[in-house]
């Protein structure tokens with residue numbers, strides 16, 4: 001062997017896999033946080049519904065609290081958290 | 085003796101009384117029994133039956149005192165020439181002797197007349213309330229009928245009208261001339277005492293006069309003295325300025341001021357000290373401001389030079405400040421402006437001084453710090469650290485820091501300061517005094533207008549340090565961010581904090597990954613460490629080049645990907661190959677070398693396993709690198725001497741070959757191959773020009789966003805606002821991170837009008853209203 005690899009330091013970035021660029025509730029891009037937060041990422045995570053729509057968790061929780069029926073604001077199906 | 089009112093023969097009683105009071109005011113000895121019976125006589129007259137005789141007694145006493153004082157007047161006059169200014173001609177002396185005798189006698193007389201004072205005079209006096217709140221009576225206080233003063237007060241009034249008035253001019257002439265000569269040489273104690281008592285008497289004689297207690301003193305002493313003093317000082321000052329330079333003049337004037345103040349303290353009433361001072365300042369300083377101001381620039385310049393005269397000039401400036409300060413802002417302004425100009429001039433000269441290009445950041449920060457320290461110390465020494473001069477220094481520093489060299493469109497300060505911090509925070513640059521230096525750098529930071537540009541540079545350098553683990557210490561990194569936060573607030577540093585969080589989360593993640601490997605009986609074969617960063621929080625540039633990693637590296641990468649997918653749902657990883665690095669060990673060389681290289685560089689070296697020559701074009705295609713990235717990665721290998729290029733590397737030449745340098749040698753056994761950052765997304769280490777300009781357009785967009793948000797925020801709250809007020813508020817809000825141009829704010833307002841956030845108020849185009 002002419003050259004051996006002793007170790008490797010990898011650098012990667014992560015982003016959300018969302019079916020849209022923006023949150024359908026607050027209209028902010030998923031790469032940034034909801035209007036109530038200061039930092040995107042773990043502090044302001046995304047959640048997916050059974051209907052496959054996705055929102056900032058803070059946005060959908062706020063929305064569900066303000067509504068008599070627990071429906072997805074995009075497709076009006078009953079909202080269920082999808083813990084895939 | 086009976087206290088009952090009874091008939092009293094006035095003439096008889098008054099005759100006895102008059103005899104005694106003549107002795108009293110002349111300070112002759114009086115037997116106790118005589119005193120007691122005269123005391124009773126006063127009582128008897130005041131309560132006499134059928135009519136009290138108090139008024140008669142009062143009037144006769146007044147007549148007596150007037151005659152007595154007339155006699156004293158003649159004694160005081162003596163044979164003196166009244167118009168003389170010779171204060172040693174005996175007149176003042178006789179006046180003071182008579183005054184001491186008379187004023188002392190009056191206090192005895194006043195107590196002899198206690199009953200009259202108490203019963204007949206008090207009733208005529210004004211109540212305090214009348215004095216304070218005013219009434220018709222107040223205006224006629226002094227001339228409210230004939231018997232409103234106690235006998236002692238009456239005696240003082242008579243002294244004033246009968247004796248002082250005729251002598252007023254003569255006394256003034258002597259007092260003023262005595263004060264004038266006391267200025268130059270101290271009078272002997274007796275003369276001094278006479279002078280002081282004479283002046284004091286003009287105050288005391290009016291002590292009963294509640295409305296204008298000092299009017300006689302003012303008129304007789306203060307006004308003539310100040311007029312004479314003013315003429316004297318003006319003449320001296322003018323002579324002096326003609327004959328000597330400003331340094332001498334200021335020294336003399338300050339000494340004179342001290343003398344003048346002590347003259348006033350010694351002889352005049354304490355209420356006059358301010359007037360004495362003002363008179364002096366006006367005559368000696370205010371009247372000669374242009375002459376003083378004309379020297380300000382020269383004095384400052386010389387005080388700042390490295391010359392033997394400098395300390396003398398600093399003394400001059402101290403004096404100048406002492407003289408100008410009491411005259412207020414207008415008198416001080418030229419001094420403040422010159423101080424500002426001097427500091428700014430020296431600052432620009434310091435920056436322009438010759439220095440090596442590689443050291444531009446150190447040169448910049450050290451120049452600014454030495455400027456700041458020097459002038460802070462100087463202004464503290466000569467101007468007592470007065471706020472106006474601190475302000476002038478701040479203004480000068482901010483101008484120098486934000487100055488642009490000719491042909492530059494933006495100031496280089498943000499980039500240079502960030503480079504300076506980067507050097508100190510890196511392991512290699514670690515010095516024992518790095519902490520102090522970083523603290524000091526904040527001084528410069530505060531003067532930077534484009535703090536947002538600084539933040540971008542700083543964030544990128546921090547990202548490099550964190551990713552490549554170049555930081556000298558994490559405590560030092562955090563301390564620096566906390567300093568920036570203290571200076572600029574949380575908003576300014578929250579992205580930087582975010583990077584720290586990612587680094588901490590990553591080390592956690594690595595531990596979990598290793599555990600995952602153990603539990604599943606998996607192995608990476610090579611050492612493996614990974615940093616998973618949140619996209620958007622790191623200034624890393626956008627597009628990632630696709631790369632087929634060498635087989636040795638593909639395995640650990642895939643393992644980690646599957647671990648990550650299982651641990652975090654809804655997240656996608658992207659590799660930043662240009663930031664990934666491998667540790668290699670050479671085995672084909674005589675010595676063993678440790679090489680730190682980027683992933684593409686590792687892959688390239690691994691291609692030589694079974695051969696010593698590789699076609700460049702083939703290698704590039706295998707690595708799937710675009711031309712531009714290819715050249716950035718391969719150049720350092722060639723420059724380090726590990727590979728030898730045969731032919732043109734950049735072109736598409738089919739024949740170009742890369743040869744493994746089998747005779748490679750190097751002094752160091754650890755070799756770190758760098759890779760220049762991509763030019764479009766990252767200025768980084770690239771040449772200043774291109775990087776800087778893409779930086780400024782990048783910042784422009786952020787600024788527009790910031791300004792639009794600020795306008796909306798302000799208008800949402802204020803609803804209707806005039807154009808100029810809106811601009812002011814926006815500028816105030818932005819100040820912490822940059823100094824916006826009015827033109828840019830206007831553009832943002834226009835954009836918001838187009839987007840229908842705002843409209844111009846109908847009929848008043850100068851005013852905006854918010855559209856909900």
Ligand SMILES: [Zn+2]
Nearest residue numbers: 023026056059
């Ligand atoms: Zn949202």
Ligand SMILES: [Zn+2]
Nearest residue numbers: 034037044058
């Ligand atoms: Zn949130």
Ligand SMILES: [Zn+2]
Nearest residue numbers: 051053072075
């Ligand atoms: Zn839905």
